[in-house]
Amino acid sequence: MKILTVCGMGFGTSLMLKMFIQDLLKELNIKADTDVSDLGSVRGSQADLIVAPSDMKTHLVDLSIPVIFIENLIDKREIRSKVAPVLKQLHETAGGA
Amino acid sequence: MSAGRRREALLHALTATQGPMTVSQLALLTRASPRTVRYDLDDLARWLAPRGVTLVRRPRRGVWLEGELRPLGKAVPRHEAATADPFLPSPQRQALTAARLLATEAALAVRELTELLGVTRATVYRELDRVGARLKKRSLALERTRSGIRISGGETSRRWALYELLREWVLDADLREESSGRGSLDAAVGVRLLRELTARSAGELRALVADAAEAAAYPLTPAQAVGLLFWSAISEARLRVGCSVQLPERAVDGAGELAEHRLAVEVLRRLGFPGDHQEAAFLAMTARDARYGPSELRNLQAGRGRERARQAALEFTRQAGCLLGVRLEGDEDLIRGLVLHLEPALDRLELGVVTPNPLLDEIKAKYSGLFAVARQAAESLALPPSGLAEEEIGYLAMHLGAALERLAAPGGNVLRAVLVCEHGVGTAQLLASMLASRLPELLVCGFASSHEVERVAAECQADVVITTRPLAAAPLPAFLVHPLPDVIELVALRTRLQSLLRRPRTDRPLRTDAINGGAAPLMLEHVLTHDTVALDVEARDWQEAIRKAGELMVATGAVRPEYVEGMIRSVLTIGPYVVVGPGIAMPHARPEDGAVRVGMSCVRLARPVVFANKVENPVDLVFAFAAIDNQSHLTVMGQLAELLSTPPLVERIRRAKTVEDVLEVVHAVSAT
Secondary structure (H helix, E strand, O other): OEEEEEEOOOOOHHHHHHHHHHHHHHHHOOOOEEEEEEHHHHHHOOOOEEEEEHHHHHHOOOOOOOEEEEOOOOOHHHHHHHHHHHHHHHHHHHHHO | OOHHHHHHHHHHHHHHHOOOEOHHHHHHHHOOOHHHHHHHHHHHHHHHHHHOEEEEEEOOOEEEEEEOOHHHOOOOOHHHHHHHOOOOOHHHHHHHHHHHHHHOOOOEOHHHHHHHHOOOHHHHHHHHHHHHHHHHOOOOEEEEEOOEEEEEOOHHHHHHHHHHHHHHHOOHHHHOHHHHOOOOHHHHHHHHHHHHHOOOOHHHHHHHHHHHHHHOOOOOOHHHHHHHHHHHHHHHHHHHOOOOOOOOHHHHHHHHOOOHHHHHHHHHHHHOOOOOHHHHHHHHHHHHHOOOOHHHHHOOOOOOOHHHHHHHHHHHHHHHHHHHOOOOOOOHHHHHHHHHHHHHHHHHHHHOOOOOOOOHHHHHHHOHHHHHHHHHHHHOOOOOOOOOOHHHHHHHHHHHHHHHHHHHOOOOOOEEEEEEOOOOHHHHHHHHHHHHHHOOOEEEEEEEOHHHHHHHHHHOOOOEEEEOOOOOOOOOOEEEOOOOOOHHHHHHHHHHHHHHHHOOOOOOOOOOHHHOOOOOOOOHHHHOOOOOEEEEEOOOOHHHHHHHHHHHHHHOOOEOHHHHHHHHHHHHHHOHHHEEEOOEEOOEOOHHHOEOOOEEEEEEEEEEEOOOOOOOOOEEEEEEEEOOOOOOOHHHHHHHHHHHOOHHHHHHHHHOOOHHHHHHHHHHHHHO
16 A cells, blocks of 8 residues: 655655654554655656645546545644545455455 | 085086086986986076076986076085975975885985985984885885895885875876976975986876877876876886786786777887886776776766676675665765775776785774675675675775764764875775774765865865865865875874864754764754744745745755745745645745755744735744755654644744743654
8 A cells, every 4th residue: 555645845745744644554553655746746656545735636636546635734633534544444445355 | 425515516517518418427426326316407407497597308318508507607506506405394205215215126225315305314214114114004015134225015016105105295286397397395296206216207208198098099087197197107117127017817818908908008118118018907907097086986977887886886785784784775975985996896806906905904803894794795796706805895894884984973063074085096985984984073075186176175065175185275174194094193183173073163053964874863953943943023924924934044054045035936836735734834945946954944923924825824933944855854854743733832832932942842842
């Protein structure tokens, strides 16, 4: 499983998001790769899930990969409540296959 | 006969005959050795030049005077010439002594040395001990026999020792024609060293090398032109006394295949020693070795021949890392060093020759563990069955040692150094490795030749210059070291460097590149300091808020002024998510927009401003930051994320009365 976090440049906000998600994965005891991407190269990337700031909604509407949008990028509760269920689901699907 | 008397006699002889006299005639006349006479003629020429008289010297014809001789009259330059003879400091005297001993085969009487140097026998004896200690590193021994002093040891060792001396003391200026008159003391030593080896001037040698290269249709690099000039002088000196190198048959055959072989043959023919296969093979290999100077050291990526070496270096690094239980792959300094060493080493392996490693015994004794690891890692490389020689493995072990020191070095307290070492790639790298492994407070961040120090030092933001030859002018504190410094020298250097470290350095307080090598990480408290935190700053709009935050990073040298505009541009182009949470904005630009190092600033605004049309979420806390790649700011960002996602900590910043209060919060997350 691979999770991609996205921001405009790929080393600021996306990096913070990635760290929060790594913490979350640890907490849920799920193993997954995490990586950051900038907006320009996200389309060529392979991933099972994308997490991005909600301000990017207009740029990321037509992707085939599921995208979770975060309003408050420093709110761990929002990130957990939106991302954790999807992570669990992806994990189960992967485990069942 | 004293130096003054000799010059007097020489001038009388030359003015009296007005025709060419050979050096050996003049030597008989003054009862000095031909070499001493050559020095005297140098000094005489310097004395005569401003008086309108030229002392002409032509090989095979002799010496004569040209110009108006009458005004000279009987005013012999006795006093002036005697004082014009520069009184050389001890290191220069030792260099001359070593050169004379290395060039000749016969034993040298101490009297000849006292004549040469103008010092007492006691001084000569004292300095001979130090010369001997140096030569020992090149596996050469100083012998005192009844007839005088001589050097014993292998011919190739002897020649490398001579090359090292020339590289150390002959300055670029000595190699230019126009400097033949006066010059600094060191310039004088350089000219005299060359004179020990050959009767040709530097200009003549340079022309000879260029001519040979043209005949061989060989494109000389600038570094090679100088290197070959030295090697030619050395070959001439040694062949003149009948001493030729002895190489294994395989090496001679292998060298015959080198592009440099024809060049070597042409040079030898012009020197007057054609047809010696061993000699041509040796000269071809040394010419090949001299291709790369300090400028080329920096441009590693170029060149097709490097690929094999790079693959070997990467594999060696991986294997050694596994054996040592550390991760070394990210250490570009290590890989670069290994590539530079492995490229010629793989050449040598194919040719079946071994370059002496003067430190091999010491490495095996003191770093036996590292040596074993290097050997094992080298064995895993796909190389011909004979494998790398111990001498080469010794070098690789030094590079590993340096890499381990870099891993252990504390992050904040390192001096960046530019290394000026023009002794060829092997020696420069060896010296860099020695410095790195023995002086962990030093990071060699660049190589330069003496004329480009200033530029390179600025480019890599160096704090000091370490040089193997005296520099006319250095932009930074400069330290002179021997290319193969001994322990005492290194201890002395370390003491001097540490005194520099104790000085506060406000302009560039942080070193961030160690993080890429895996050393102690940069923390939030390193970037958010008294200088980068400001409270209740006035700003009319978001652009002004970014400028105020940016100015703090400019003032501390983390970014250049254009970076600030870059941050504003980013918000305009990539949108409002610069506001990461309630009241908090994190503006930043791309590393290439003018970031110098990882940096951050924290500005609390007196009144909130609206960022990028996010009217529902005005900003009062601005955390601007700069990254230089996607690695080195990881810890800093992690700690900032921790801070921002912990509401009570953010609240403490909002309610802070002083900058100190903010820094307390920063310390709290840095400690976790």
